[in-house]
Amino acid sequence: LLKAEIIAIGTELLxxxxxxxxxxxxxxxxxxxxISVYYHSVVGDNPERIKAQLDISVxxxxxxxxxxxxxxxxDDLTKETIANFIHRSLVLDQDAMKSIEQYFSTxxxxxxxxxxxxxxxxxxxxxxxxxxxxAPGMAVFEKNILEDTEDTYFLLFPGPPKELQPMFTTYTxxxxxxxxxxxxxxxxxxxxxxxxxxxxxxxxxxxxIDTQTNPTIAPYAKEGEVTxxxxxxxxxxxxxxxAMERVITEITARVGEFLYGWDQDSxxxxxxxxxxxxxLTMSTAESCTGGLLGHLISKVPGASQVFKGGxxxxxxxIKELQLGVPKEVLEQYGAVSExxxxxxxxxxxxxxxxxxxxSITGVAGPDSSEAKPVGLVYLGFSFPTYTIVKNxxxxxNREAIQLRAAKLALFYLVKELQKGE
Amino acid sequence: LLKAEIIAIGTELLxxxxxxxxxxxxxxxxxxxxISVYYHSVVGDNPERIKAQLDISVxxxxxxxxxxxxxxxxDDLTKETIANFIHRSLVLDQDAMKSIEQYFSTxxxxxxxxxxxxxxxxxxxxxxxxxxxxAPGMAVFEKNILEDTEDTYFLLFPGPPKELQPMFTTYTxxxxxxxxxxxxxxxxxxxxxxxxxxxxxxxxxxxxIDTQTNPTIAPYAKEGEVTxxxxxxxxxxxxxxxAMERVITEITARVGEFLYGWDQDSxxxxxxxxxxxxxLTMSTAESCTGGLLGHLISKVPGASQVFKGGxxxxxxxIKELQLGVPKEVLEQYGAVSExxxxxxxxxxxxxxxxxxxxSITGVAGPDSSEAKPVGLVYLGFSFPTYTIVKNxxxxxNREAIQLRAAKLALFYLVKELQKGE
Numbered sequence: 001l002l003k004a005e006i007i008a009i010g011t012e013l014l015x016x017x018x019x020x021x022x023x024x025x026x027x028x029x030x031x032x033x034x035i036s037v038y039y040h041s042v043v044g045d046n047p048e049r050i051k052a053q054l055d056i057s058v059x060x061x062x063x064x065x066x067x068x069x070x071x072x073x074x075d076d077l078t079k080e081t082i083a084n085f086i087h088r089s090l091v092l093d094q095d096a097m098k099s100i101e102q103y104f105s106t107x108x109x110x111x112x113x114x115x116x117x118x119x120x121x122x123x124x125x126x127x128x129x130x131x132x133x134x135a136p137g138m139a140v141f142e143k144n145i146l147e148d149t150e151d152t153y154f155l156l157f158p159g160p161p162k163e164l165q166p167m168f169t170t171y172t173x174x175x176x177x178x179x180x181x182x183x184x185x186x187x188x189x190x191x192x193x194x195x196x197x198x199x200x201x202x203x204x205x206x207x208x209i210d211t212q213t214n215p216t217i218a219p220y221a222k223e224g225e226v227t228x229x230x231x232x233x234x235x236x237x238x239x240x241x242x243a244m245e246r247v248i249t250e251i252t253a254r255v256g257e258f259l260y261g262w263d264q265d266s267x268x269x270x271x272x273x274x275x276x277x278x279x280l281t282m283s284t285a286e287s288c289t290g291g292l293l294g295h296l297i298s299k300v301p302g303a304s305q306v307f308k309g310g311x312x313x314x315x316x317x318i319k320e321l322q323l324g325v326p327k328e329v330l331e332q333y334g335a336v337s338e339x340x341x342x343x344x345x346x347x348x349x350x351x352x353x354x355x356x357x358x359s360i361t362g363v364a365g366p367d368s369s370e371a372k373p374v375g376l377v378y379l380g381f382s383f384p385t386y387t388i389v390k391n392x393x394x395x396x397n398r399e400a401i402q403l404r405a406a407k408l409a410l411f412y413l414v415k416e417l418q419k420g421e
Numbered sequence: 422l423l424k425a426e427i428i429a430i431g432t433e434l435l436x437x438x439x440x441x442x443x444x445x446x447x448x449x450x451x452x453x454x455x456i457s458v459y460y461h462s463v464v465g466d467n468p469e470r471i472k473a474q475l476d477i478s479v480x481x482x483x484x485x486x487x488x489x490x491x492x493x494x495x496d497d498l499t500k501e502t503i504a505n506f507i508h509r510s511l512v513l514d515q516d517a518m519k520s521i522e523q524y525f526s527t528x529x530x531x532x533x534x535x536x537x538x539x540x541x542x543x544x545x546x547x548x549x550x551x552x553x554x555x556a557p558g559m560a561v562f563e564k565n566i567l568e569d570t571e572d573t574y575f576l577l578f579p580g581p582p583k584e585l586q587p588m589f590t591t592y593t594x595x596x597x598x599x600x601x602x603x604x605x606x607x608x609x610x611x612x613x614x615x616x617x618x619x620x621x622x623x624x625x626x627x628x629x630i631d632t633q634t635n636p637t638i639a640p641y642a643k644e645g646e647v648t649x650x651x652x653x654x655x656x657x658x659x660x661x662x663x664a665m666e667r668v669i670t671e672i673t674a675r676v677g678e679f680l681y682g683w684d685q686d687s688x689x690x691x692x693x694x695x696x697x698x699x700x701l702t703m704s705t706a707e708s709c710t711g712g713l714l715g716h717l718i719s720k721v722p723g724a725s726q727v728f729k730g731g732x733x734x735x736x737x738x739i740k741e742l743q744l745g746v747p748k749e750v751l752e753q754y755g756a757v758s759e760x761x762x763x764x765x766x767x768x769x770x771x772x773x774x775x776x777x778x779x780s781i782t783g784v785a786g787p788d789s790s791e792a793k794p795v796g797l798v799y800l801g802f803s804f805p806t807y808t809i810v811k812n813x814x815x816x817x818n819r820e821a822i823q824l825r826a827a828k829l830a831l832f833y834l835v836k837e838l839q840k841g842e
Binding site for chain 2: 008013014015016017018019020021023024025026027028029030031036037038039040041042043044049052056060218220284286288289290291292293294295297298299301303304307308309310311312313314315317318321322351352353364365366367398399402
């Protein structure tokens with residue numbers, strides 16, 4: 001049975017300059033592989049303290065994962081200290097050397113002797129090539145570190161997350177699968193939801209979360225969205241895929257109305273894809289979100305294919321002037337009203353000459369306006385032949401209300417586009 | 422001499438569901454106080470493993486800080502385990518109890534017996550009241566944990582960052598100052614810069630960073646901005662303030678042209694304040710940022726006093742239609758050009774009836790357009806009597822280019838507003 005712990009080497013962590021995101025990332029990956037993590041530690045880049053930590057760790061864990069301390073300078077002593085601990089030497093790895101040389105040649109940069117040191121690896125280790133930097137990762141195992149112990153695995157990774165993360169998913173996950181006592185494959189999917197709270201979604205599928213082991217179901221909530229990650233770790237790929245299909249069908253039957261996408265999708269990317277598929281164009285009219293809705297859409301590469309622009313109509317006179325919301329509507333119902341949302345959506349659709357107009361008007365707070373409560377938001381959706389308005393009540397601070405309002409506008413647009421498909 | 426370590430208790434951390442932001446926050450706070458942190462650890466909520474960690478920690482540290490595991494359920498055993506370790510009992514704290522009762526009464530919620538358990542603290546400890554939740558923090562010290570040791574301090578904090586952080590700055594920093602061998606006060610300021618890279622700024626003041634001890638200078642870079650935190654830990658408050666003043670004057674003399682604000686300021690809040698002070702109004706015209714500039718401004722509470730709105734003119738025909746950029750200008754110079762930026766800034770100023778018009782047009786990538794390179798951005802600033810355009814070249818991916826372009830637009834506006842002040 002693998003008992004894992006993660007040891008980060010780095011002064012920046014101990015000074016509070018950066019957060020230990022590597023420990024989170026690796027823990028999450030190991031959880032998917034069914035490997036339990038019992039400890040995280042952070043230790044300074046100091047051979048005595050790394051050695052003392054090794055003395056503690058080998059007594060309680062047999063999969064000991066190091067991050068950081070593989071840089072080119074003489075201060076980076078992780079490799080040397082671990083090699084000494086298991087009485088091995090450092091040797092030059094040809095594959096790592098080739099990869100480092102390539103890194104420099106594609107960038108027309110000069111390689112230094114220090115960089116050559118980065119191709120030195122612990123004798124007998126398996127190498128994880130670094131596709132996004134210099135220091136390779138490595139895995140080495142040793143029998144009988146203490147009397148009667150089974151194999152103890154030491155894994156070493158470079159510290160920068162943009163190097164470590166792709167290295168881990170590409171090379172380390174297969175390596176770990178190969179050392180699991182039973183040969184297994186990992187298969188995972190992410191289901192993305194909006195318009196439903198985490199606890200409500202969890203309650204509706206609690207029995208599945210509690211009982212399903214293939215795939216397991218892990219819910220996460222972030223910024224007004226909820227995701228479910230389904231992970232299946234099995235010997236039989238066909239059976240895994242059938243089980244995955246069954247669980248997805250069951251989840252969709254219960255909460256499918258809130259499902260907007262899969263895996264790498266974002267709300268905005270699904271909107272851009274959906275509007276593009278119908279060969280339509282769209283525009284936005286924003287009051288309380290001040291441009292956030294437009295920005296979320298414009299973050300998607302290629303958004304310009306469907307998104308022509310929009311009006312940030314923060315002041316009432318701008319709603320009148322730029323979107324044609326009648327003065328009487330603003331006076332009678334207020335800027336935060338169903339009527340204004342409708343005029344804004346129709347107005348921007350017409351004036352920006354698009355097929356779809358999306359509008360948001362509401363009270364983001366901290367102060368209420370027009371005697372309307374903080375968190376009250378109207379969303380308008382104008383299509384070529386009809387317009388609908390939804391009103392929602394959002395909790396949280398100004399920033400959370402703005403973000404949720406923009407995301408719900410995208411979510412309801414996705415749902416409206418899917419109708420009749 | 423205080424040697425600190427931070428131990429987080431929590432299964433969510435070991436499963437990779439959350440990142441250990443508490444360790445970062447506390448390490449950063451301790452660095453300001455001149456207290457060195459030698460280790461971070463994460464351990465599951467399990468009495469044997471917490472006990473084993475204590476056995477390790479008391480041998481190497483004398484300021485042992487725990488986060489998490491103070492919840493109301495029977496699983497949360499941190500308090501009990503530490504109390505047992507130092508042979509003390511848990512006692513009801515009246516102040517903590519009062520604070521918990523108040524929490525429930527102001528929310529008209531029912532208090533349970535479990536919540537009462539949260540007012541139980543380790544005998545003899547000093548309490549840190551929780552102003553944003555239930556579980557109080559506490560500090561307790563013990564002599565001679567091992568033979569001949571000096572005092573060992575144990576500090577316990579609730580896990581949620583929004584409870585821990587204000588508790589730490591309000592109550593714990595004064596407590597820690599009181600146990601430092603010499604009585605000292607902490608004084609700190611943050612200087613905020615934009616328009617200059619972290620390494621360039623550091624190079625220009627490297628000698629100050631290396632030699633100044635009162636105040637110390639800590640640079641951080643984030644999202645196109647650089648901050649310098651000056652921290653002064655001294656006995657003599659007057660002398661500290663004079664030293665702070667001297668260092669600030671020296672830094673300002675070298676890199677003051679890039680300084681935009683202090684402490685809690687943001688670029689957008691400084692813009693809103695600066696435009697408001699002059700009793701002016703402003704509007705925005707955005708192409709490649711798609712609404713981000715407007716959104717950054719609208720995130721500032723009270724932005725509506727100066728920001729009337731703007732046009733997201735993503736498509737060329739919208740720049741023509743909504744901002745009056747002449748077709749010939751778009752055809753001759755392209756949408757990403759000095760001329761277009763100028764027409765956009767002047768157009769939005771006029772059509773949105775404001776005193777200031779701000780425009781952004783550029784290539785955010787990943788693909789280049791109009792045979793212009795990714796990262797080329799023009800910023801337009803139109804004031805009542807003149808218009809200026811700046812061109813910039815930004816690195817990074819699409820999102821980074823969008824964010825930096827919007828921030829630089831705000832930064833140059835701040836600088837322009839400050840001229841002649």
